[in-house]
Amino acid sequence: MNTRYLVxxxxxxxxxxxxxxxxxxxxxxxxxxxxxxxxxxGATFPNGIPVSTGLMINMATYAAMTAPLFTGTxxxxxxxxxxxxxxxxxxxxxxxxxxxxxxxxxxxAVPGLVLVGAIGALVEGVRLSAGQWLGVLxxxxxxxxxxxxxxLAIGLLANQDTVQPVGSGLMMLFGLLGGVWVPAExxxxxxxxxxxxxxxxxxxxxxxxxxxxxxxxxxxxxVLAGWTVLLGLVxxxxxxxxxxx
Amino acid sequence: xxxxxxxxxxxxxxxxxxxxxxEDRGAAVRLTGLRKRYGQLAAVDGVELTIAPGxxxxxxxxxxxGKSTTVDMLLGLTTPDAGRIRIFGQTPSAAVGSGTVGxxxxxxxxxxxxxxxxxxxxxxxxxxxxxxxxxALRRAGIADLAGRRCGTLSGGQQQRVRFAVALVCDPDLLxxxxxxxxxxxxxxxxxxxxxxxxxxxxxxxxxxxxxLEEAEEYADRVVLMRAGRVVADGSVAQVxxxxxGRTLRAVLPGGARPDRLLALPGVNRVDVRAETAxxxxxxxxxxxxxxLAAFPLAHDIEITAVGLEDAFHALTGRPDQTDQAGPxxxxxxxxxx
Numbered sequence: 001m002n003t004r005y006l007v008x009x010x011x012x013x014x015x016x017x018x019x020x021x022x023x024x025x026x027x028x029x030x031x032x033x034x035x036x037x038x039x040x041x042g043a044t045f046p047n048g049i050p051v052s053t054g055l056m057i058n059m060a061t062y063a064a065m066t067a068p069l070f071t072g073t074x075x076x077x078x079x080x081x082x083x084x085x086x087x088x089x090x091x092x093x094x095x096x097x098x099x100x101x102x103x104x105x106x107x108x109a110v111p112g113l114v115l116v117g118a119i120g121a122l123v124e125g126v127r128l129s130a131g132q133w134l135g136v137l138x139x140x141x142x143x144x145x146x147x148x149x150x151x152l153a154i155g156l157l158a159n160q161d162t163v164q165p166v167g168s169g170l171m172m173l174f175g176l177l178g179g180v181w182v183p184a185e186x187x188x189x190x191x192x193x194x195x196x197x198x199x200x201x202x203x204x205x206x207x208x209x210x211x212x213x214x215x216x217x218x219x220x221x222x223v224l225a226g227w228t229v230l231l232g233l234v235x236x237x238x239x240x241x242x243x244x245x
Numbered sequence: 246x247x248x249x250x251x252x253x254x255x256x257x258x259x260x261x262x263x264x265x266x267x268e269d270r271g272a273a274v275r276l277t278g279l280r281k282r283y284g285q286l287a288a289v290d291g292v293e294l295t296i297a298p299g300x301x302x303x304x305x306x307x308x309x310x311g312k313s314t315t316v317d318m319l320l321g322l323t324t325p326d327a328g329r330i331r332i333f334g335q336t337p338s339a340a341v342g343s344g345t346v347g348x349x350x351x352x353x354x355x356x357x358x359x360x361x362x363x364x365x366x367x368x369x370x371x372x373x374x375x376x377x378x379x380x381a382l383r384r385a386g387i388a389d390l391a392g393r394r395c396g397t398l399s400g401g402q403q404q405r406v407r408f409a410v411a412l413v414c415d416p417d418l419l420x421x422x423x424x425x426x427x428x429x430x431x432x433x434x435x436x437x438x439x440x441x442x443x444x445x446x447x448x449x450x451x452x453x454x455x456x457l458e459e460a461e462e463y464a465d466r467v468v469l470m471r472a473g474r475v476v477a478d479g480s481v482a483q484v485x486x487x488x489x490g491r492t493l494r495a496v497l498p499g500g501a502r503p504d505r506l507l508a509l510p511g512v513n514r515v516d517v518r519a520e521t522a523x524x525x526x527x528x529x530x531x532x533x534x535x536x537l538a539a540f541p542l543a544h545d546i547e548i549t550a551v552g553l554e555d556a557f558h559a560l561t562g563r564p565d566q567t568d569q570a571g572p573x574x575x576x577x578x579x580x581x582x
Contacts (some may be wrong), residue, residue, distance in 0.1 A: 012358050013453040080353035086410065088322060089350075090371040091342045 001096050008105040019070060023112045027063040031056060035124050045185040046244055049211050056120035056182060057136060057207045062180045063112030064144040065200050068105035072151020073167040075101055080160030095236040105148040113137050135210030143203040146227035153231050174200040199227045270334040273298045273418050273449040279328035281314050288314040290473030301444050303460035304453040306470035312453040315357055316422050320348050344372045347416035349407045351423045357396030365409045372414040385409035386439045401432030421452040437463055457557055469560050477560045485556045491529040496520050496549040497540050509535040
């Protein structure tokens with residue numbers, strides 16, 4: 001690991017307007033829009049969570065999902081342009097390269113999370129204890145690890161041309177069917193079945209856990225760990241076949 | 246992908262006898278029995294090459310000759326099927342790890358969204374004993390571009406950034422794959438000035454090129470490759486001499502039958518266009534005497550030595566293909582990865 005490389009990777013992402021729009025602006029704007037539409041004063045979901053709080057948690061999940069996914073897919077671009085070949089002529093190991101990308105993916109999700117939290121607290125009047133804030137935002141952040149792995153796996157599997165549609169497609173799938181844009185509480189039963197396969201559904205469950213007495217935190221952690229292991233294996237396999245030549 | 250192939254010794258494990266190890270250390274580059282196949286194609290087919298420290302060597306050859314594959318294997322980017330590679334006695338990955346070798350790749354892209362200073366700074370930070378970034382930029386002649394993003398640079402400027410990236414690890418061996426592709430005449434001259442300054446410090450350089458005049462002007466030694474093999478190796482003068490002979494050109498009033506010219510002593514090839522005869526000679530002196538005896542009216546006689554370009558064509562043996570090997574055509578050597 002090389003800190004200078006990590007810092008440069010973070011700076012590169014912050015320079016990309018596309019990245020800022022999709023990971024910072026989108027969740028924040030959607031939060032304002034959704035709360036304006038559905039977050040009438042005092043409305044609550046059946047589980048007792050106020051609608052404004054629930055929507056904020058969903059947009060935090062969205063922010064925590066989109067940045068790591070976007071970051072990982074850049075691996076495909078760097079392979080396509082030949083930058084990886086250049087890096088192979090330095091002492092940076094391939095493991096350190098992937099670690100840097102993964103860590104970048106997680107760290108770069110922080111600004112979006114903080115922004116969503118700030119809008120929730122300052123604009124939408126979400127009131128949580130300090131412990132709950134930490135549990136919600138920190139929990140969803142850690143729960144994004146499998147998504148960061150997924151981004152890397154896509155980056156390793158796809159090429160420069162396919163990585164964009166694959167990435168956006170997954171983003172849509174997770175957003176719509178993962179209980180992010182359509183709250184799981186409002187979904188019909190058949191849809192809930194599909195949602196429970198998506199990692200984002202469980203990210204969302206982790207984020208809500210500090211607010212619920214009967215949270216299925218253990219199960220959520222188990223599913224997310226399963227995703228992490230699975231994607232890790234796919235990534236490692238792909239990585240080995242890609243480097244053997 | 247980015248895997249560094251960290252084999253401790255070459256894939257084909259030759260026993261490293263003490264004498265061999267000593268030879269390894271004495272040479273900047275030592276390639277023995279190097280082979281690489283891509284399916285049916287033997288891209289590199291038994292290359293033997295030793296480069297002494299301080300030599301500036303040009304690797305020449307038409308597209309598909311195996312230059313880029315050889316360079317990739319030398320740098321550890323491609324694993325050879327057989328053979329042994331040592332750079333100052335080290336394996337390619339060890340040489341890369343210790344900053345002994347720096348390279349400018351043909352398609353080593355830069356990051357469009359970072360500045361020149363940042364990218365050179367990053368590569369410096371990844372190496373253990375780098376040059377100061379400002380020094381690397383100065384040597385590559387791009388000190389004034391430090392704050393510019395790579396994506397906004399011209400092709401020639403980008404090549405010089407790649408050059409800075411290659412030399413910032415302060416390597417003993419510099420490998421350049423088609424370094425002046427995409428450069429205009431002025432940038433090319435500036436680039437070679439920067440290179441000269443570098444080689445004057447006694448560093449070893451291996452560069453692959455399509456431009457014969459660059460090899461002629463800047464290399465101490467020329468290695469010619471064709472179909473995965475080294476077909477000629479020596480100084481520019483030696484390579485020229487390998488296709489010994491001169492060209493005799495004369496105007497013969499009234500013309501002449503080619504078979505009559507071919508019958509002259511010392512002539513091995515004849516080309517007659519209108520009244521002008523061009524004779525490829527093994528012995529131009531004997532040919533000239535006989536020509537003047539047979540054609541007393543011959544005039545405008547010229548005798549020229551074979552240029553590197555003629556030597557190149559003669560030795561690589563496929564003039565029709567080498568003609569296409571222009572600077573813009575690079576596709577032939579890109580191997581599937």
